[in-house]
Amino acid sequence: MSQHTIRIFDTTLRDGEQSPGCSMTIHEKVRLAQQLDRLGVDIIEAGFPAASEGDAKAVQAIAANCSRPVIAALARANCEDIRRAGVSLEPARRSRIHTFIATSDIHLQFKLRRSREEVLEQACLAVEFARTLADEVEFSPEDATRTDPDFLCQVVREIIAAGATVVNIPDTVGYTIPTEMHRLVSRLFEKVDNIGEATISVHCHNDLGLAVANSIAAIEAGARQVECTINGIGERAGNASLEEMVMALRVRQDALPFTTNINSTHLFPTSQLLTEITGIQVQPNKAIVGRNAFAHEAGIHQDGMLKNRLTYEIMTPESVGVPETKLVLGKHSGRHALRSHFERLGYQFSTFETDRLYRKFTDLADVKKEITDADLIALVQEFHQQTKLSA
Ligand SMILES: [Zn+2]
Secondary structure, eight states: OOOEEOEEEEOIIIIITTSTTOOOOHHHHHHHHHHHHHHTOSEEEEEOTTTOHHHHHHHHHHHHHOOSSEEEEEEESSHHHHHHHHHHTTTOSSEEEEEEEEOSHHHIIIIIOOOHHHHHHHHHHHHHHHHTTSSEEEEEEETGGGSOHHHHHHHHHHHHHTTOSEEEEEETTSOOOHHHHHHHHHHHHHHOTTGGGSEEEEEEBOTTSOHHHHHHHHHHTTOOEEEEBGGGOOSTTOBOBHHHHHHHHHHTTTTOOEEOSOOGGGHHHHHHHHHHHHOOOOOTTOTTTSTTTTHHHHHTHHHHHHHOGGGTOSSOGGGGTOOOOBOOOOTTOOHHHHHHHHHHTTOOOOHHHHHHHHHHHHHHHHHOSSOBHHHHHHHHHHHHHHHHHHO
16 A cells, blocks of 8 residues: 655644744744754744744744754735745745635635735735745635635635645634545545645644544545644644644554654654743643553553553554653652552552552562552552452
């Protein structure tokens, strides 16, 4: 089965950075960009240079310090924004200007107060100008999922003819559902005759919790780039989460014949770095990178290993870079600490049971300096065996 490569476009530093509490200094942005480089993302959207001087400087600094990925900068579809994006991208080894304008009637009528024809002309002029300043040009018809599908087809055809190398279909307001996204992207492939000349991308928001599902539906219909962020941060409910996206494609290769250039063992460290920089914690039950994402697995680890890891494990913590938990429990640790470690592993014990387990634990701590999760689980299993025998 031949596998198509899906390009991972990371917008943590642009869409993600726009979310409340997530603003970063230039130094922090460069640090995160270098980690994204190690992670293996194909494109880093480094910022929106026309938005502020700080953003322009950050794009420049990232372009100068990350040579492997394509560096992208956002620009509205006007000459001044595009010129600024082009200047900021000058140090990039490979640059991309990402320009956009809204195409849905609701945005045209209330936000832009322009006709469809005017907007289409402006989009094409913007793409043509951007081509003179960057190696690649991406165009986004903002609010694409609420745009009249026939008009969307017309826009896509004309901006590809104007020179766009990537066409991104944004679900700007997080409104679509997977079947609808699949239908929309399929329609573009059927109706737009020059579609083969550009890469089709999607950018999904998570207002209904469907960002990753919608992105996968788009991939199945022919999209070959997905836009996502670390920990799923971004405007409102956030963007498609990069780690979920990548692991869904990896774990379900049987159903999804696609691959990415991501080194998944860097997923958890990248998530941790973002948390450290922004101070915003990941929810404990967040898939892949949440504190509890593998807690159940750890709780039955020993038992599962004896039978077959696959009984409870669809992926290993190591595959996403979660380090093996080494407990800081030693012979001087108290009952309370022991109890909370058990709770973290999914076990609840009465005071009486905790007392008995605690004695076993101190015996073990006498002979073993470092007590791991696996040791604690073995202890519990031994305890259950004995309780069963004495009952
Ligand atoms: Zn967005």
